[in-house]
Amino acid sequence: MTRTLVVVGHGMVGHRLVERLGVLDGGRRWRVVVLAEEHHPAYDRVSLSSYLDGKSRSDLTLPGVDFRNDPRMDLLLGCPAVAVDRAARAVSTGRGDRIGYDALVLATGSRPFVPPVPGHDLPGCFVYRTFDDLDALRAAARPGRAGVVVGGGLLGLEAANALRLLGMRPHVVETAPHLMPAQLDPGAAGVLHRHVTGLGLRVHCATATTSIDAGADGTVASVTLSDGTVLDAALVVFAAGVRPRDELAEAMGLERGGRGGILVDGLCRTGDERVWAVGDCAAVRGRCYGLAAPGYRMADSVARQLTGEHPEPFDDAGTATTLKLLGVRVAAFGATGTDGGAVVEVVFAEGADRYAKVLLSPDGGHLLGGILAGDTGSCAAVRSFVGRPPPADLEQLLLP
CATH class of the missing domain: 3.50.50.60 (FAD/NAD(P)-binding domain)
Structure with a gap:
């Protein structure tokens, strides 16, 4: 018997969920309806700046789901969800549609934070x-x-x-x-x-x-x-940060995190057994992450649950930031010293353009995390030692 999954939001994480479900649902048990607020399919928001540097909207559109030719998949563009009736298991849309669901995933993302300073709403x-x-x-x-x-x-x-x-x-x-x-x-x-x-x-x-x-x-x-x-x-x-889009969940009576976001457990489940939340809008055990990689792991977890598999609960051990920004590479992985825990910090620096810091356990026996900037070694190579004794050639790995 075919069941209906409604995904509210078609950003990068919502798209990843649909893509993974399409791969895992070999028995074709799910019909998927995606409600997208924007009038364009999901795109690579991480690379959005390249849109001003010559890339087109099509260049940034995410591949992997054939909404036009897969009868199991429906993508409704410019069609936001405006209300959810949990008792009737139905979503009302901005077009006036009412769509029933067997499972609902909220992937509503986040919105830019605009400080309420005088003049914030001026033209320009x-x-x-x-x-x-x-x-x-x-x-x-x-x-x-x-x-x-x-x-x-x-x-x-x-x-x-x-x-x-x-x-x-x-x-x-x-x-x-x-x-x-x-x-x-x-x-x-x-x-x-x-x-x-x-x-x-x-x-x-x-x-x-x-x-x-x-x-x-x-x-x-x-x-x-x-x-x-x-x-x-x-x-x-x-560009002073983002805030989770959790207003729909609030109207649904779902609990929110202390700093906003839809409160979910380690499997991204809300207090309603038929409703999950993933991505920027999800407060996993109270914490919102606001990064694509953790959102992808949430989406993978929910896709596995919907297809009868049993994923490991989400944790942030694999959360890392690695990017090349304005031509300089920066990376942060594992513990970075912001949680106030007892750690040993070891800093390696060379001139003004290469910097690396690693955090070790109090006895110095295990690598906990680190921060890199400039022309340093591979973050992935160093990150692989998190939770283990650091290698003897750690300095060479960091500053080759």
Whole structure:
């Protein structure tokens, strides 16, 4: 007997879930209906900046699911879910449809956080999340003029690079003492800082945005910082993090995490046995991850459960960030020293452009994690030793 799975959201993680289910469901037991809020199929949001560097929407569209020719798969674009009746097991959509389900997966993702500073809603203020956001940013860009990015994390640096590709002079404003505070320590951030300023980015750390100020025409003209600095700006991009899209679950009466997100257990199950949550919107044991790799592991887990397999509960041991950002490589894996636990820190540095730090157990016997920046060795090679004694040639692995 065929059952119906409804997936709310068609981002990278929702797409991964459908792709894995299609592979695992050899008995063709599931019909899948995907409700996509955007009018375009799932795309590689991690590589979104390449859309401003010559890639097309089609280039970034994710492969792997043939919605047109697979009768088990229905993709409804521009058709968000607006309500869920858990008792009747039915989803109401923005088009007025009512779709029954046997299982429901919430993959609603996240939304950009816009700080409520005065002027945040002026013409000339943008967020950095979708194709449409980047189309609007491209149309507003003024080559040779300054633009301000609020947020010095991963997304903020991506946005600053986008402004650079559009010919603008980007400023980056970060409230923390250094760039990428969620992933990097001061040493690694110093390597990144030196590199991006060499590319022309102007970085303002340890300060906040006080106001977005309008010119005579009512559009953005400048930005005032908490240290009194006034930056001329033709536009502002808010890239100060994201917040989980959990409003649908709240209306459903599902429990949320302490910092938002749909509360799920290690198998991504909510308090309703027929409802799961995966990706940015899921608070696994109370924690939201906001990265693609953990979201993929959640999607794989749920696909296995739906097809009768028994996956291991989700844990964050494999969570790592590895990327090449504005031409410099940074990586963080395992414990990075932000949890306050007892560790031994060992730092290897060479000049201003290579930095590596590893964290060892208090007795020095086991590798717990680390941070790399610049022209270092392979993160994957070092990460393979997490939970084990570090190799004798650790320094050579880190700084070959």
